[in-house]
Structures are given as C-alpha cells and as structure tokens.
Amino acid sequence: MLQAGDLAPDFELPDARMELLRLSSFRETANIVLYFFNKDHTPGGITEAVEFNELLAEFARHDTVVLGVSLDDCLAHEAFREEEGLDFDLLADTEGEVSRLYHVLTEWQAQGMVRYGIERSTFVIDKAGVIRLALYHVQPKGHAAEVFAYVKQLGQLNADR
Template sequence: MFVSPQHASGRVLGAARLESSDSPASPSEGSPAPLFSLPDADMEMFDLASVLGSRHVVLYFYPRDNTPGCTRQAIDFSDHDADFEQERCMVIGISPDDCLTHADFRDQHGLSVGLLSDEDGEVCRLYGVWLSAVVDGVAKRSVRRSTFIISSDGVVQHVLHDVNPRGHAAEVFQLIKQLNSRNVNGNRQEHGRHA
C-alpha cells in the first residue's frame, strides 16, 4: 500500500507510514530536464538526449505494471499515441518493473507507448519521485505517480504530481497543444522582428 505525501507526512495511516523521499527535489518548471538512458521493454536502450531537439517528451512515472490505475493510464496514453505523435511528442512510461514485465504488460494490453525499466530507481530518484514507505513494519519502495512534460529544447515545461490516471492523457495532450501553440506564436513574433 502506497501512502502519498499529501495523506501522510511521517504519521501513521492504516498499516503504512511514509518515511521519506529517497530523492532530491523534482526538477522544477523552467529547469533543464535530467538526462538518462534506460532499457525499454525490448531491452533496447532509450537515451533521452537522442530524442530531444526533434520532439517534446512526456515522461510519466508510475508505480507498477498491471495494477488498475497504472493499466488505465498506459492504455489511455496508448489510445492517444497518434495524437501525441501529430504534435511532435513522444510518450514514455517509467517504473521499477523489469524489461520482461514491461514486455508482458505491453503485449497483454496492446500498448504503443514506450515503457522503460528503472529497476534500481536511479532515474526515479533523479526526477524526485522515488519514495520509501514502511508497510506492516517492512520497508517498501514506491514511485510517486508523476508526469514531466519536456519541450524539444530539453526544458521541463510542466511537473504534475499525484495525478489521477483517469483523464490524465487528455490533460497532458492539452498541455502539449498549448506548448506547441506558444512555440508557433513565439516563432512568428521572432520572424516578424527580422523581416
């Protein structure tokens, strides 16, 4: 059982108690996105730096494959994958599950979004979403369900924590459209000054 920071801050709630975040603070809006490489469901390495420059990236961190909320979120993003592609945006899910679990999850649910394996939690820590909890006296690790929208220039544009999986893909898609609209308007203004 995961207890989110908004529900507990070192206080007991049921059998779980949030101990601490093992992570530095999340990157803030306007800061450079931390770069990383992780294996995907096919055991191919994904390198964030290699896709920036040509497209925006949505990184969504989730606790575990095949749980109800995580499954809903992955299916929802996959159902809108073509819409994101049309907006020059790649959607990537990251959890501590291993590559084989990701492959089974992808195949079982027909997912089209990329799924990256962060088994040791290194990238989760880098993005400030790796949490420790004590459940029935046993230390457990969890991921704070969070989404980072990174523009093609490598800057974090939006940070969304403790998201509700229901309708989240649509919310993120609107933010991507707004980002593209700002970029188009900014380019028009810049072009007008040089004309």
C-alpha cells in the first residue's frame, strides 16, 4: 500500500475524450485529488462523483485538480460525465495497470472465474508529486467533503511556509 510521503507513481491514461493525460503534467502547477472508484453508473460511484463535482470550485481555489479513475472505458466515462453533469476528468484504466500501481485493484473468484474490481481509495498528491494523504476503503457519502477539509488544511500549511 502507498502511504503519505511516498512519491506518487506517474502514469498516462486516456480521459473520457480519449485524450491521454499524464499525472506528472500537473507537477508544480496543481495539487491532485486522485480517487479510484469501482464503476460508472453505480450508486456509490454517482454519490462520490457528484459530491466531488459540487466542490470543484473550492478545490480549484486551493490549486487542486480532481481526477477519477476506474476500469471503465472512455465511452462509459463520457456517458457518465454527461448524465451526471461532471466537470472533471475521469480516466480509463481498462487494463488495471494504474490501479495495481496504487494497490487498489482487488481480485476474487466467483463461479470459477477470476473477477477484478477497485477498492474505493483516494490520494491527495502535492505539487511536488508526493502523496500527502492515502485513504483506502473509503465510503462514498461525505468523502469529498472530508478530502476537501484535508486539502484546505494542506493549503494553509503551505501558506505558512
């Protein structure tokens, strides 16, 4: 598992518009809330995405970008963004490579087949690319507000330097 103080693994994934987004492209310009969710169009996925979306302006005031990652493909993400009115990027990790890097991919056996899913998790990454907060096993309801409180505190700590 990744922890606060670890360097965030860099990656490149396509967003809902099928444009590649590289995590390190935000270095020195923005903090990042990188959250992993299991699936578009699920009750928990909707709750978490809508709550992050409602706080986007507040995150932006603290130089923070929100990025969501799941195993869904770009087309599913685009439909989800449109249906829920989301204004932040959703990244398609269809092969689970990035989910493995962040230790959020789970695997289990069901009816003789191996299934994969994402353990709902969130990482706050600072402008230097260092993980400042790593949360595994999160609950969707109220999670965005909890993460925003941390980002706000992080901004105050940086302002005091």
